[in-house]
Amino acid sequence: MLETCLENVRNHGALVHNITNYVTVNDVANAILAIGASPIMSDEPEDVEDIQTICQGLNINIGTLNQQSIEGMKRAGKKANALGHVVLLDPVGAGASHLRTQTALDLMKMIHFDVIRGNISEIKTLALGTSTTQGVDANAADAVTEENLNTMVTFAKHFAASQDCVIAITGAIDLVANANTCYVIRNGKPQMGQITGTGCQLSGIMT
Secondary structure, X not given: OHHHHHHHHHHHOOEEEEEOOOOOHHHHHHHHHHOOXXXXXXXXXXXXXXXXXXXXXXXXXXXXXXXXXXXXXXXXXXXXXXXXXXXXXXXXXXXXXXXXXXXXXXXXXXXXXOEEEEOHHHHHHHHHOOOXXXXXXXXXXXXXXXXXHHHHHHHHHHHHHHHOOXXXXXXXXXXXXXXXXXXXXXXXXXXXXXXXXXXXXXXXXXX
């Protein structure tokens, strides 16, 4: 399946619009290029709607918010929905501050997301209103484990159903779910936790 997906991206040369984390913006661009797609970065509200008209997808990452980028996210998301483009939300640090949490929730109300991708603490914040997030990292108390796997799979499927989208929870054990099916992926490597921006890159690639 993955080989088919990569061939499809390379054959069609998708252009992905990213409103993303300033900390990792260059890494996200290079990751998208590495799989055969093309990145474009813009969060200026007066620019994003025009940019969306030439793209096939929109990656919204709330890692470094400001009022300008928030407005850009809203305009770009609405335009992407109107054009039928794929839209992904990466709610970086949801639960760490009121601004991050409320921005993600507001975006979910006004934009239909095809995918919401985050760590378990971020996803729990959006679904339940609370979590034990530690900045932009998941708290160990929230972790998906073999012991709580069935509960977490049910949680992911229910949240996916409520949002009519795919929920991707990434960590040592990844869960990728829609309302009916959840894939459990056990490819986590401890080294990934020592590199800033792997989640941001994944969001760009998924878009």
